[in-house]
Amino acid sequence: MNQVAVEAASSTRKFSAIKANWTAFQTLTGGRCLWPSCSVRYELYVFYNQTAIRTSPPPPPPPPPLLLPASNPLVSRTGKGVNSNVLAIAIVMSIIVAVLLFIAGYCFAKREKKSDDSALTFDGDDITTIESLQLDYRTIQAATNDYSENNQIGRGGFGEVYKGTFLNGTEVAVKRLSKSSGQGDIEFKNEVVVVAKLQHKNLVRLLGFSIEQEERILVYEYVPNKSLDCFLFDRAKQSQLDWSRRYKIIGGIARGILYLHQDSRLTVIHRDLKASNILLDADMNPKVADFGMARIFGMDQTQENTSRIVGTYGYMSPEYAMRGQFSVKSDVYSFGVLVLEIISGKKNNSFYETDSVPDLITYAWKLWSNGTALDLVDPTIVDNCQKSEVVRCIHIVPWQPGFFGQSRPKKDLLDSDQSTTSKSVLGSVDDASITELYPR
Structure with missing residues (x-):
């Protein structure tokens, strides 16, 4: 290497080539080292035109060995430690360059392929969370009997839900997103990343997902009793929800929301809490589901604005529906509507056809203001419920509702913690003395 470098430097063409016997190592592979000032290549075969290069003079005698401590790893037993070290560095550098070029080419090709397939890319530590959850599409297809109609257990705005059974006997719920649905790559990635990081008994558990063959598949734990709605x-099934079960469901939903807002390492705003997104397991325990619209807040973030209003009208808080402002209070508002539905057995939008009240919240407010709050209770459970517990749940009714078509309230309905004056003063209910209860 030293000789060929000297010859190249003194040549008018700044080029030289030389042949040498190699005995330092048992094996040697070819390589190339590119630098701004020079290029060096070595191979086990002749890779240049020998006739175009002058015959090299006999090599000068090797320089005396460099005296270094015997323990220095650069000194070889043959006394050629320095030359061997230079060659070793050249080999290592060429290998590093080759590896970097390979990685760059692979990443470029992969990015192009993902762009062509409209697949997703996951940033930050998300990929470490979700890679272990990626499932083979054919496995999911077989588990659902190729998405047979007999296996379909639900249908939503984003696609169908199927029951599936894996070969090991595990039952799952497979959410197959429609290719023409409103939930695109962003919502799909959002649901995968959010749900994968959340673990709570009152949240539905994500078992896996698949992105193959232009399909977007989410695989959840199977919840046999479908959704709360x-x-x-359903008049035929309402009687199965006695008050004790309804009260248990309310508490479970509250614990799930508290985990999302406060107890998990992420602050998650669900933004679409409603009866159809509450699943019931075999013991009728509630599990909050469908996180396609959820948003993650930063450590110190308390509120966010958006021009893209998502969710279900009737469950949206006024400041979110009208101004695009959402926070944990938005979910709490939706939870309040859901609680009133559980108590009354009535849908919030079932009042739209009447002229007396526009919605369930206004109806509940009027009953409370008139001192007849218990008239809200579902007739199928009114005779067998714990009235003190019912009143405690109804007590979550906020200020007098202000919605579309009515004048905007003077202050933000959800930002005040002050109580308001009410005509309602309830006396003894079910042996429990409750007085001076005002809606919050």
Whole structure:
């Protein structure tokens, strides 16, 4: 290497080539080292035109070995430690360059392929969370019997839900997103990342997902009793939800929301809490589901504005529906509407056809103001409920509702912690003395 470098430097063409016997190592592979000032290549075969290069003179005698401490790893047993070290560095550098070029080419090709397939890219530490959850599409397809209609257990705005059974006997719920649905790559990625990081008994658990063949598949734990609305608004099934079960469901939903807002390491705003997004397991325990519209807040973030209003009208807080402002209070408002539905067995939008009240919240407010709050209770449970617990739940009614078509309230309905004057003063209810209860 030293000789060929000297010859190249003294040549008018700044070029030289030389042949040498190699005995330092048992094996040697070819390589190339590119630098701004020079290029060096070595191979086990002749890779240049020998006739175009002058015959090299005999090599000068090797320089005396460099005296270094015997323990220095650069000194070889043959006394050629320095030359061997230079060659070793050249080999290592060429390998590093080759590896970097390979990685760059691979990343570029992968990015192009993902762009062509409209697939997702995951940033930050998200990929470490979700890679272990990625499932083979054919496995999911087989588990649902190729998405048979007999296996379909639900249908939503974003696609169908199927029951599936894996080969090991695990039952799952498979959410297959429609190709023409409103939930695109962003919402799909959002739901995967959010749900994968949340673990609570009152939240539905994500088992896996698949992005293959232009399909977007989410695989959840199977919850046998479907969603809350299937019982709550079905006259034939309402009786299965006695007050003790409804009260248990209310508490479970509250614990799930508290985990999202406060107890998890992420502050998650669900933004679409409603009866159809509350699933019931075999013991009728509630599990909050469908996180496609959820948003993650930063450590010190308390509120966010958006021009893209998502969710379900009737469950949206006024400041979110009208101004695009959402926070944990937005979910609490939706939870309040849901509680009133659970108590009454009535859908919030079932009042739209009447002229007396526009919605369930206004109806509940009027009953409370008139001192007849218990008239809100579902007739199927009114004779067997704990009235003190019912009143405690109704007590979450906010200020007098202000919605579309009515004048905007003077202050933000959800930002005040002051109580308001009410005509309602309830006396003894079910042996529990409750007085001076004002809606909050």
